[in-house]
Amino acid sequence: MSIQWFPGHMNSARRKAAETMENTDLVVEVLDARLPAASSNPMIDQLRRFRQRPCLKLLNKSDLADPVATEAWIAHLNRLPGVKAVALSSRKPSDVARIPALCRSLAPHRDNNTKPLRIMIMGIPNVGKSSLINAMLKRRVAAVGDEPAVTKNQQRYDIGPGMTLTDTPGMLWPKIEYPGDGYMLAASHAVGTNAVLEEEVAAALADILLARYPDLLAARYKLELAGMDGVAIVEAVAKKRGCRMKGGELDLEKAALILLTDYRSGTLGRISLETPETRAAMLAAHVVTAQDDSDSENEANGDAAGDAGDDSDRK
Structure with a gap:
């Protein structure tokens, strides 16, 4: 399954963001620390x-992420031009109190009352952007919810002397290129539930956990993991937690939600779904797969052309 989710309001939000960017000095991008690249x-x-x-x-929600992976991501992102990552x-x-000083350090030319620093805060849905804004202002001004796409319109706030902040709706992009990104985003609740099958997302999450955090998975659900894959993990959770429908059949949707909720809340432990190394490996594998597909297509087209030529000769 290829996960895609781009509601109509996101397209209009993108156009508005492009207009606002012209009068912005600094972009603050809020990422999910558990998947910094996939959530960018x-x-x-x-x-x-x-x-x-x-x-x-x-990198928000760092208290839910693997600190070793987070440290690696900070080092990686800070090597990018024009970027400061924390x-x-x-x-x-x-x-939260560190943010204004960090912003000023990136735009020192806008640091007085006559030339206020104009900040634009952006991010995908459900990365905690609204919670961060409320914490910065020390009052509730932005709607917060455990669902993606709560914020629908831009809002502008004064966040201190000589500093303004424009909040933008959470935006995904029209086509998620890498299937693994789609599953990581869905597992972290950045994608609307109407665009996914929870059992498939949970199975994909379980595959990552088997590869990176098997001990946490085994400890939480009291499982023997030998020979299991992601699908088997969801089935095992259903059995362990008594998730059954009428007639005794396993309720895999309920089990999937248990696994996803345990990950999202941090109950499973501090987990990062990607590192700079796993990201590089995924991108390299994608290039190889794309090249293989292209070669196969070219070969098929060549065979078809040859067959057409043979038919022409026979005529």
Whole structure:
């Protein structure tokens, strides 16, 4: 299954964001620390690069992520031109308090009352952007919900002397190129539930956990993991938790939601779904697969042309 989710309001949000970017000094991109690359919208990078705006990348929910993986991501992202990356949790006031100074360091030419620093905060749905804004302002101004796409319109706030913040709706992009990204985004609840099958998402998540955090998986559900794949894990969770429908058949949807909820809440432990190394390996495998598909297509077209030539000769 290829997961895609791009509601109509996101297209209009993209157009509005492009207009606002012109009068912005700095882009703050909020990422999910558990999947920093998969949760980075390529449209945001395109817009800011076109306007040559620096970017502060905030790896939010770092309290849910594997600290070793997060450290590797910070080092990786800080090597990118025009980028400053930090890990934080919007639930920690001391983390949030660092943000204004970080913003000023990236745009020192806009640091007085006559030339206020104009910040645009962006990110995909459900990365905690609204919670972060509320924490920065120390009051509830942005709607918060455990569902993607809560914010639908831009809002502008004064966040201190000489500093304004424009909040933008969470945006995905029209086509998620890598299937693995779609599953990671869905597992982390950045994609609307109407666009996914929970059992497939949970099985994909379980495959990652088997590869990276088998001990956490085994401890949480009291499982013997030998010989299991993601689908078998979901089935085993259903048996362990008594998830059955009328007639005794396993309720795999209920079991999938148990696994997904345990991951999303941090109950399973501090988990990162990707590292810079796994990301590089995934991209390399995608290139090889695309090349193989292209070669197969070219070979098929050549065979078809040869058959057509043989038919012509016989005529």
